[in-house]
Amino acid sequence: MSATLSLRECTKRFGGVVAAKNASLRVGAGELVGLIGPNGAGKTTIFNLITGVYQPDEGQILLDEQSLLGLKPHEIAGAGVGRTFQNIRLFKDLSALDNVLVACHLHSETGLPSSLLRTSRSLNDEHKLKMKAVHLLHLLGLGKFERETASSLPYGEQRRLEIARALATDPQVLLLDEPAAGMNPHETGQLMDLIRQVRRDFQLSILLIEHDMKVVMGICERIYVLDYGEVISQGTPEVVRNDPKVIEAYLGEPLTQAGEGA
């Protein structure tokens, strides 16, 4: 179940700083799209706009036909947008299983009163959710960490657990914020396999922020490049790689031009 996510000319200002400026981007159903840009380009701001942490000053955000504007973050998660965070935000003191179970609660069919009374319906429901969580952990290769507290997991596994947790909400669109940050080349290779596998198994649309060009160029079908909150380039990895504007954003203006300008 994948959906189309589109941002239409979104602008977000923080005082004088324009963190997103007329940014438009679109993730088609089942597509894997990359979002890159230098530090401070506004990539995470875009994620926060989509997930309702911030509201855009102008523009429209659509999940298929449904507008996400004005919805609270938890309602957007319910609508089918899952995310991970740049700096891992696991529930540190809870076990790996409980971390995933929190996300399963969205699909709990029984309300709080019947959980409090421990009716057989709620117990059956709990059992179902638990099986689902265990299944997800195994699918992401975290089966043996089920009972470990999240903070005791190795770094790479914490990143995986964050993805497992986001998947437990049954998202149609998954937003990954720098999943390869801090990983060694071996772990990065595994992560790329994982992202491909997740997309195939769960039939998701994925929007990926990443600094590791090997990852972005390796798995994304299309890439958007952001600089000072503006989309300055988009297209296939080939197109983006050779776009002079992108090279300028990352490396600065060519020396000769700078000399002429002065």
Added chain:
Amino acid sequence: MPRNTRKSSAWRWLWPLAVLALLWVANPVISDRDRFSPYLLQIVMLSGINIVLSVSLNVVNGFAGQFSLGHAGFMAVGAYTSAYFTMSVMHTPLRLMSAGEQAAWMVGALILSGLAAGFCGWLVGMPSLRLRGDYLAIVTLGFGEIIRILIRNIDQIGGPRGLSGISPLTSFFWVGAVAALTIALSRNLLDSTHGKALLAVREDEVAAESLGVDTTGYKVTAFVLSSALAGMAGCLFAHYLVYIHPDSFWFVRSIEIIVMVIVGGLGSTTGAVLGAVIITLLPEVLRNADVLLADAHIPLPFLLKDYRMVIYSLLLILLMLVRPKGIMGGAELSWKSLRRLFRRQSEGARA
């Protein structure tokens, strides 16, 4: 799986019935003045009421991670509502009533106090639970004081004189039953995914929201549940002591309940039970020390009467130094955890 659930479903209904039966049988024995000293009974009753208070506060302060300082206020709402109710509606004296009639009145008073306090919890929680940390503490502290001052100024419920002549409806059975109910609710909550969502709110609100947890909704629900139970504790309290005074619900009382939760271990239900019992017992146990120290005639440049309160505070400080996370430290005491502990120890002995 089906077989497993069927077996557990029989157990699920047997447990509470067994507990109620046990309380029912124990009730006449414990309430008998010849067999059980009234002094001990009072300690047992107050421990039970304090268990209800600390376990319910733990749901907000421990599970949801919100610092509420107004628990005594909700207790006051429950106490006054139910006392006013039984005093104005119940006209037959208790001794002319059958056990069934008494039980019906008690249940009615408990439900009413729970509803009233729960409603106040909702009223206070709705706006203030959008605040975080210290702000919530200040708002709840203010609420507790507002309640107390309001009561002082309402003449119909005694005002500053207090309310006397409440029927002694509370028996050991009712204290035990409400305490058991509170513990069961708290445990069931934590066992469910709803409880996990509540813990997620405590751990990281932004992440919890991103996973579809309505953080404000969960905080308010936990707060309402907790206040309703505090109200029921107030009802038990009023109908046990048969006299209530606005100052019995001063904010120091709220702090006392927080101390119980923290001594037991924030976030642990069994810890809250343990904390409530210890904090109720400690000043009583220390009375012996008081007598001993008074007899010793320690030469002091000033007059010191209540040595026990000094020792009491020193013990609390000592506990916080030795076990900063409380006695249980967030863990639960259960058959399973005990078994695991013993297994680990025997393994350690073998190695």
